[in-house]
Amino acid sequence: xxxxTIDGHSFYNMIVNACNRLEExxxxxxxxxxxxxxxxxxxxxxxxxxxxxxxxVNSAKTSPIGEMSKxxxxxxxxxxxxxxxxxxxxxxxxxxxxxxxxxxIDSEKFSHCLMEGANFAYKAxxxxxxxxxLTIVRSAGESALKSNKTDxxxxxxxxxxxxxxxxxxxxxxxxxxxxxxxxxSGGTGxxxxxxxxxxxxxxxxxxxxxxxxxxxxxxxxxxxxxxEEIKFGYCTEFIIHSNESDVTExxxxxxxxxDSMIVVNVDDITKVHIHTNDPGVVLSKAVKLGELSKIKIxxxxxxxxxxxxxxxxxxxxxxxxxxSTESQHKKYGFISVALGQGxxxxxxxxxxxxxxxxxxxxxPSTQDILSSINEIDAENIIVFPNNKNIxxxxxxxxxxxxxxxxxxxxxxxxxxxxCLAEFDYDGEAQANIENLAEAIKNVKTGSVTYAxxxxxxxxxxxxxxxxxxxIEGKIKKIGNNVYEVCEDxxxxxxxxxxxxxxxxxxxxxxxxxxxxxxxxxxKKYSTKDVQCSFGEQPLYYFIxxxx
Numbered sequence: 001x002x003x004x005t006i007d008g009h010s011f012y013n014m015i016v017n018a019c020n021r022l023e024e025x026x027x028x029x030x031x032x033x034x035x036x037x038x039x040x041x042x043x044x045x046x047x048x049x050x051x052x053x054x055x056x057v058n059s060a061k062t063s064p065i066g067e068m069s070k071x072x073x074x075x076x077x078x079x080x081x082x083x084x085x086x087x088x089x090x091x092x093x094x095x096x097x098x099x100x101x102x103x104x105i106d107s108e109k110f111s112h113c114l115m116e117g118a119n120f121a122y123k124a125x126x127x128x129x130x131x132x133x134l135t136i137v138r139s140a141g142e143s144a145l146k147s148n149k150t151d152x153x154x155x156x157x158x159x160x161x162x163x164x165x166x167x168x169x170x171x172x173x174x175x176x177x178x179x180x181x182x183x184x185s186g187g188t189g190x191x192x193x194x195x196x197x198x199x200x201x202x203x204x205x206x207x208x209x210x211x212x213x214x215x216x217x218x219x220x221x222x223x224x225x226x227x228e229e230i231k232f233g234y235c236t237e238f239i240i241h242s243n244e245s246d247v248t249e250x251x252x253x254x255x256x257x258x259d260s261m262i263v264v265n266v267d268d269i270t271k272v273h274i275h276t277n278d279p280g281v282v283l284s285k286a287v288k289l290g291e292l293s294k295i296k297i298x299x300x301x302x303x304x305x306x307x308x309x310x311x312x313x314x315x316x317x318x319x320x321x322x323x324s325t326e327s328q329h330k331k332y333g334f335i336s337v338a339l340g341q342g343x344x345x346x347x348x349x350x351x352x353x354x355x356x357x358x359x360x361x362x363x364p365s366t367q368d369i370l371s372s373i374n375e376i377d378a379e380n381i382i383v384f385p386n387n388k389n390i391x392x393x394x395x396x397x398x399x400x401x402x403x404x405x406x407x408x409x410x411x412x413x414x415x416x417x418x419c420l421a422e423f424d425y426d427g428e429a430q431a432n433i434e435n436l437a438e439a440i441k442n443v444k445t446g447s448v449t450y451a452x453x454x455x456x457x458x459x460x461x462x463x464x465x466x467x468x469x470x471i472e473g474k475i476k477k478i479g480n481n482v483y484e485v486c487e488d489x490x491x492x493x494x495x496x497x498x499x500x501x502x503x504x505x506x507x508x509x510x511x512x513x514x515x516x517x518x519x520x521x522x523k524k525y526s527t528k529d530v531q532c533s534f535g536e537q538p539l540y541y542f543i544x545x546x547x
Contacts, residue, residue, distance in 0.1 A: 001204040003152045005104045008065045010200075012057065015072060016207040018196030019054045021260055022047045023210060024300070025192050028237055028262065028273045032185035034176050036451040036462050037470070038539040042185040045082030045363055045389075049089060050193065052079025052365070054209060064103040069096040077396065078367040084133060084186040086366070086392040087121050091137055091190070094120030107152050114159065115141030124392075131173030133186030139166035140194060156198040163191050164264075171266045180455050181269040188262065199259060232258050232275040235298040236282055240270040242290025250289060254282050275300065332425060332432075333378030336416050337364060337386045340537030343413055343504060350420040353378075359413075359537075363390050369397035373405055380429045382436075383407045384416035388473070404429070408436050411473070412445035414502060414545030446471045446489040448482055448542040467541075482509070483517045486542045490521065493546040494528075501528055504535030504543040 003010065022029075022043075029043030056075025057068050073096035076089035097120065098113030099105060105113070118141040122128050143162035149155040167187045171178035200207060236258075240247075247270050251263045258276030265271075270289070276282055279297050286292055334352040338344045339359030347355050354372035358364040373381055381403055385394040388411045398405040406429065410416045419436045427435075451466040460478060462468070469477030469489040476492060479485045490501060501521060505514045518532045535543060 005106050007104045008063045008068045011065045012061050013207045014197040014200045016209050017200035018193040019050050020210045021196035022192050029185050029189045032182045034180045036453050036455045037449050042084045045085040046189040049080050049085030066099050066101040069099045080366045082363040082389045083392050090120045090124040091117040107150050107155050111144035114144045131170040136187035136190045153201040160194050181266045183264045233301045234279045236279040237273045238295040239293045240290050329377045331379050333376035333381045335372045336384040340535040342534045342536035366393045366396045373401050381405045384410045386410050386413045386416050414445050415440045415443045418443050444493045444546045446544045447540050448486045449540045482541045483513050498546050500547045501530045502545045503532045506537045506541050
């Protein structure tokens with residue numbers, strides 16, 4: 001449908017449809033993540049961030065577009081999770097800045113807003129890297145500014161085409177993507193959002209947020225057939241293994257029998273995602289190009305009926321670990337992110353006021369961190385993110401707070417434990433911050449987990465469920481025995497200056513095997529102090545450090 005202008009109502013339908021599409025396809029986005037360890041995946045983080053933004057405007061469906069965009073930006077800012085979520089929140093802030101207080105916008109204004117989204121995103125990243133979501137949002141903005149389209153529907157269609165072309169070039173910009181034969185996951189998430197917005201304009205949709213909070217489990221559909229609400233019922237994903245590099249004809253063919261289509265090609269690998277009513281037809285066309293693998297077909301109508309009976313999001317909201325805090329004003333207060341009840345207890349014993357449950361597999365939002373900041377009555381508040389994917393959200397919370405907040409860029413929990421052990425409560429804040437920055441450098445951290453997907457990285461062919469030993473976030477050992485891999489990475493971390501070995505074992509470890517490992521370490525490193533604690537962390541068999 002033709003749209004020379006967009007008002008608040010149209011914008012609402014655009015963003016809600018985009019949110020629904022991203023939620024539907026988040027696992028596809030997650031599957032593009034290169035690193036094979038359990039993580040707070042890009043698709044999940046972007047979807048949760050965008051959903052939080054849309055919930056902010058859900059009660060303002062008829063507001064002017066300027067007012068709505070401000071609410072959207074605020075919701076994204078507070079709900080941002082992970083680096084991809086923080087960057088998405090900055091894109092939405094830029095779009096909101098471009099819209100200003102307007103009640104409606106035309107194609108020229110819309111183009112300017114997309115470019116502002118790109119400008120804000122680039123400013124938010126200290127060292128912008130091309131081949132990421134930044135490249136895609138910049139391509140979207142630049143293509144919009146160059147377009148002569150006055151119909152915003154046609155303009156957005158053109159933007160999606162240019163953005164998809166840019167996405168397919170990301171492996172040429174980042175060698176790690178090319179080796180893994182994937183395109184950038186964050187860029188894919190953004191393309192899904194742009195396509196969802198375009199789809200809403202093209203079809204003049206009136207959309208409701210899927211899985212919207214209900215007051216009870218019994219939901220009346222007001223006489224609407226749930227199956228009819230979903231035009232294409234089967235979410236179909238697969239990989240084509242083919243030397244055929246030009247998949248344009250295939251893409252055009254299947255676009256006529258579905259929607260929410262993503263077809264990305266890297267060398268001899270083509271990843272396909274589409275919603276269709278006839279997966280068989282899609283597969284029969286695909287098999288003409290080459291061998292198919294990783295075929296996954298989900299009945300979305302069935303899933304939607306189940307969603308309508310689920311308990312509300314409020315009931316499912318992730319919990320904080322409640323830590324009692326003194327009401328008396330004090331010089332220093334501490335916040336730490338922790339994964340595992342045992343590690344949480346260690347942080348409590350070290351004087352941490354607020355422990356936020358989360359970490360590698362669930363990145364807390366900006367709002368989560370800001371709420372903890374607001375609950376502490378202290379002259380100086382120090383935040384330990386303990387994960388590289390949480391640092392941006394922590395800094396965003398710091399910028400939003402009026403309190404004196406310091407974010408120590410800890411990427412692991414052992415780093416934070418060392419910082420707390422060495423903290424000078426009588427010292428001045430700045431001196432402490434400088435000392436903690438130095439303390440982090442003296443901590444080597446390793447971990448043992450399992451591969452969640454097949455991949456090739458750093459010359460290693462990794463298979464799903466392989467045991468992985470990581471040192472400072474990089475895969476150093478691959479094996480099939482958890483305890484042997486743990487011993488191997490500790491061996492690699494020890495040097496002549498090492499004095500302390502700390503071992504935190506997870507909930508899936510065998511106590512007897514852990515005891516054997518510790519005795520072996522004590523015998524092998526008799527001049528070192530070996531400490532072992534039950535961290536109770538999920539997914540990671542061991543978190544270890546050497547100082």
